[in-house]
Amino acid sequence: xxxxxxxxxxxxxxxxxxxxxxxxxxxxxxxxxxxxxxxxxxxxxxxxxxxxxxxxxxxxxxxxxxxxxxxxxxxxxxxxxxxxxxxxxxxxxxxxxxxxxxxxxxxxxxxxxxxxxxxxxxxxxxxxxxxxxxxxxxxxxxxxxxxxxxxxxxxxxxxxxxxxxxxxxxxxxxxxxxxxxxxxxxxxxxxxxxxxxxxxxxxxxxxxxxxxxxxxxxxxxxxxxxxxxxxxxxxxxxxxxxxxxxxxx
Numbered sequence: 001x002x003x004x005x006x007x008x009x010x011x012x013x014x015x016x017x018x019x020x021x022x023x024x025x026x027x028x029x030x031x032x033x034x035x036x037x038x039x040x041x042x043x044x045x046x047x048x049x050x051x052x053x054x055x056x057x058x059x060x061x062x063x064x065x066x067x068x069x070x071x072x073x074x075x076x077x078x079x080x081x082x083x084x085x086x087x088x089x090x091x092x093x094x095x096x097x098x099x100x101x102x103x104x105x106x107x108x109x110x111x112x113x114x115x116x117x118x119x120x121x122x123x124x125x126x127x128x129x130x131x132x133x134x135x136x137x138x139x140x141x142x143x144x145x146x147x148x149x150x151x152x153x154x155x156x157x158x159x160x161x162x163x164x165x166x167x168x169x170x171x172x173x174x175x176x177x178x179x180x181x182x183x184x185x186x187x188x189x190x191x192x193x194x195x196x197x198x199x200x201x202x203x204x205x206x207x208x209x210x211x212x213x214x215x216x217x218x219x220x221x222x223x224x225x226x227x228x229x230x231x232x233x234x235x236x237x238x239x240x241x242x243x244x245x246x247x248x249x
Contacts, residue, residue: 003030006071006137007038015069018062019053021045045121050128067129073137074118119157126191127164132199133192134161140172140185157189166191171203176211178204181242183211212242219243 001007001020011017019039022028028042039056041048054064119136126134145153154170161168168191175184192199220243222233238244 003027068132070134123160136189177206181212181217
């Protein structure tokens with residue numbers, strides 16, 4: 001769940017998020033501050049059983065049948081360009097050793113880091129909760145990642161969801177196409193139960209042809225020196241539609 005960005009987005013879209021799992025205690029501290037009513041687990045997801053979550057939710061009057069969506073972003077150190085570069089560096093320096101392969105042999109392949117298999121835990125939660133659908137995000141580097149047998153990771157993901165009865169579709173979305181002042185690409189997997197075509201949904205269409213720049217996003221904020229601290233100044237009047245939107249509530 002990280003610090004709750006995905007949860008916030010879904011709540012703004014009208015979804016009632018009820019529970020979250022996150023390993024980093026600092027991220028959980030932020031999450032709990034922003035979502036104090038959510039059931040939150042600070043643990044390795046492999047240690048969190050769906051029975052435990054179901055039982056804890058049941059105590060709050062929420063049953064398995066109430067869960068419509070499972071959403072999340074499994075960690076991706078071996079799929080991201082930065083993560084791959086760091087792992088290759090560790091391999092080259094002899095800190096890590098994966099199956100006695102030279103670093104260059106693994107550069108464009110699936111890095112054998114256990115965290116890269118955490119998407120299987122996401123599949124486990126979908127399988128056990130049987131929601132109407134799911135949304136899973138990851139970095140575009142996943143599109144070029146492969147298993148030890150040479151299968152594309154995205155193909156493996158689609159097959160795993162197919163095994164448990166879910167249609168799975170993927171698409172790379174660019175944040176700036178949806179009004180966010182950020183050039184951020186992400187692979188978004190969506191899926192729904194095969195036995196209920198009524199649950200089918202699709203990736204959103206772009207809403208902005210011209211992206212907002214970072215300057216347009218923050219030009220109304222008080223001036224801050226490099227020394228930091230609080231400013232006595234107030235925000236300036238909104239200069240554009242983006243700044244007006246950020247003043248919502």
